[in-house]
Amino acid sequence: MNPALSFIYVAFAMLAVVLLVLSVALWRGSEQGARQTAQFENGIDDLAQANAAVYRDQMEELDREFVMGNLSYEELKVARDELSQRLLIDVDAQAAPQTSADAGPASSPVVWRKPWLAIGAMVFVVPVASMLMYSVLGEPAALDPLALKQGVGSSSEVTPEKLTEMAIALTRRLQDEPNSMEGWVMLGRVQRARGHYEESAEAYAKALALSRDDNLSIERAEVLAQKNGGSFAGEPWLIIQRVLTADPLHLNALFLAGSASYAEMNFNTALRYWERAREVVPADSPDAPELDRAIAEAREKLGLPAIPPRATNAPAQAQDNQIALAASSISGRVTLVKELKGLVAPTDTVFVYATPVTGSRMPIAILRTTADKLPLDFTLDDSMAMSPNVKLSGMDEVTVRVRISKSGQATAQPRDYGVSLTPVKPGSKGLNLMVRDTLQASP
Numbered sequence: 001m002n003p004a005l006s007f008i009y010v011a012f013a014m015l016a017v018v019l020l021v022l023s024v025a026l027w028r029g030s031e032q033g034a035r036q037t038a039q040f041e042n043g044i045d046d047l048a049q050a051n052a053a054v055y056r057d058q059m060e061e062l063d064r065e066f067v068m069g070n071l072s073y074e075e076l077k078v079a080r081d082e083l084s085q086r087l088l089i090d091v092d093a094q095a096a097p098q099t100s101a102d103a104g105p106a107s108s109p110v111v112w113r114k115p116w117l118a119i120g121a122m123v124f125v126v127p128v129a130s131m132l133m134y135s136v137l138g139e140p141a142a143l144d145p146l147a148l149k150q151g152v153g154s155s156s157e158v159t160p161e162k163l164t165e166m167a168i169a170l171t172r173r174l175q176d177e178p179n180s181m182e183g184w185v186m187l188g189r190v191q192r193a194r195g196h197y198e199e200s201a202e203a204y205a206k207a208l209a210l211s212r213d214d215n216l217s218i219e220r221a222e223v224l225a226q227k228n229g230g231s232f233a234g235e236p237w238l239i240i241q242r243v244l245t246a247d248p249l250h251l252n253a254l255f256l257a258g259s260a261s262y263a264e265m266n267f268n269t270a271l272r273y274w275e276r277a278r279e280v281v282p283a284d285s286p287d288a289p290e291l292d293r294a295i296a297e298a299r300e301k302l303g304l305p306a307i308p309p310r311a312t313n314a315p316a317q318a319q320d321n322q323i324a325l326a327a328s329s330i331s332g333r334v335t336l337v338k339e340l341k342g343l344v345a346p347t348d349t350v351f352v353y354a355t356p357v358t359g360s361r362m363p364i365a366i367l368r369t370t371a372d373k374l375p376l377d378f379t380l381d382d383s384m385a386m387s388p389n390v391k392l393s394g395m396d397e398v399t400v401r402v403r404i405s406k407s408g409q410a411t412a413q414p415r416d417y418g419v420s421l422t423p424v425k426p427g428s429k430g431l432n433l434m435v436r437d438t439l440q441a442s443p
Contacts, residue, residue, distance in 0.1 A: 019126060023119045055087045166190045167199075181210040188223070197227035214243045214408055218252045225260070232260035247409040249280055249368065251287075262298065271298040279385065280368060328393035329381035330354060330365075330424060332431025334402050336374050340417060340435065346372035349408040352433075354380050354398040357423050365392045371404060397423035402433050 059080065066076045170187040177183060188203035204220035207213075221239040225232045232240070237260065243253040254277035261270035274295050281288050296306055334352060336344060350373070353366035365384040369376060380400070382391040392398065399422035407413050419435045 015127060015130060019123055022122055022126070026115050026118055026122070055083060058083055160194070163190055163194045167194065167196075178206075179210060181207050184210070185216065188219070192223055192226070197223050201227060212407075214247060214250055215252055217243055218250075218256055221256060230263060232263065236260070248276075249366065250408070251277055251280060251368075254280075255287075255291075258294065258298075262294070267298045267301040271295065271302065274298060280366065283383075328391075328426040329379050330392065330398070330400060330426060330431065331377070331379040331429050332400075332433060334374060334376040334378060335432070335434045336371075336404075337434055337436045340437075344371050344374075344404055344417065345406070346370065349405045350374065350376065351403045351405065352376070352378045352380065352400075354392060354395075354400050354424070356395065357397050357399050362390075364390055364395060364398060392426050395426055397425055400424050400431060400433065402435055404435060 062071065062076055062079050062083070065071045066073070071079070167187065167190050170183060170190060174180060174183050174187065184203045184207035188200045188207065191197075191200035191203060200223045201220060204216060204223060208216055208220065217239050221232070221236040224234075224239075225236045228234070228236070240253055240257050240260065243250050244257065247253070254273050258270045258273035258277070261267070261273060274291060278288075278291055278295060281291060299306060334350070348371040350369050350371055351366060352369075353363040355361050355363055365380040365382070367378055367380060367384060380392060382393050385391045399420055401418065401420040403412065403416050403418040405413060405416050407415075412418075417435050417437065419433050421431060421433060424431065
């Protein structure tokens with residue numbers, strides 16, 4: 001789960017517990033206060049009744065003394081008057097704390113008013129006050145990982161001081177969240193931008209320990225080479241070779257392998273890697289012009305004739321090539337069944353390729369893109385051939401396959417989704433390839 005969402009869920013859960021405890025305390029406090037008030041008023045009534053009973057007993061005692069002849073009539077009358085005055089004085093003293101307004105309903109039971117208004121005000125005030133406090137004292141931007149990434153990736157306003165602040169903030173955050181792969185990747189890129197290649201390589205290593213990603217491995221190889229002063233000897237080359245062994249069409253690995261070979265003055269090997277990449281990169285790709293320039297430089301170093309740019313062929317030849325490509329090309333649409341849309345990430349790699357119906361499974365023509373392009377209208381032709389000796393136009397029948405890879409590797413993995421259609425003749429149009437399940441064959 002996203003760390004920001006986890007923080008929000010935990011914060012709201014804790015806030016709900018606090019509000020529940022406060023509400024229960026307020027409810028019980030209000031109820032107990034009403035009960036104590038009732039007990040106090042009942043106590044006053046009981047005291048008055050006890051005093052009255054005492055005075056009645058004393059009156060009866062005086063009457064008995066008079067009957068027995070111990071008191072004269074005048075003494076009886078004086079004693080009774082004194083007793084009556086004392087009774088009036090005690091009654092007035094007990095009634096003094098009560099106001100005249102309370103005298104009427106004093107004997108009526110105390111009504112407990114439930115504190116709904118106070119609880120409602122507290123439920124509103126506590127969350128609002130908490131959010132205001134967090135907006136002032138906290139870091140609201142940390143709840144938006146996308147904005148944080150954009151802030152790290154933006155170079156228009158990034159200064160060395162800001163990079164240092166980012167590195168410190170990320171380091172502190174990762175002390176509390178050591179399993180955040182995204183955090184380690186961001187720290188690696190920030191440290192690389194600062195020129196701290198040792199720290200950058202360590203951050204990438206921790207990210208790769210949490211999730212194996214060939215693109216991150218290639219980034220780490222570049223950092224290690226920078227750390228070694230531009231030399232790819234040792235671990236950087238081992239990383240590149242491992243990625244290319246698992247995925248011979250990994251473009252970033254092919255680009256870096258060519259660059260590493262060129263830096264080592266091994267122009268022949270550099271040319272081989274770059275030409276392999278050139279076969280996969282579409283002509284309209286933003287990487288195509290730079291790749292063509294690199295190939296031209298390598299050919300020049302080797303004394304080979306320059307190859308014509310893709311877009312500068314003669315009009316007649318280009319038209320003939322387009323006609324030939326169209327006649328032997330295979331086109332159609334790749335769609336994803338709605339049940340899989342929540343399981344396929346936009347960044348998952350999509351391979352569309354043709355293989356021989358029997359024999360080798362090596363792709364004859366291949367197209368590579370990402371899942372965010374789905375549904376995808378595709379065309380396979382000779383310009384996407386893996387080998388100049390085996391082209392789509394030279395095949396009678398092929399099998400068209402689609403594979404969605406989470407790892408980005410050309411070799412099939414357990415979690416990949418796919419579909420295949422066979423046999424298909426070159427020149428077929430309007431194929432409908434719907435990915436339904438894990439490498440399930442199309443009907």
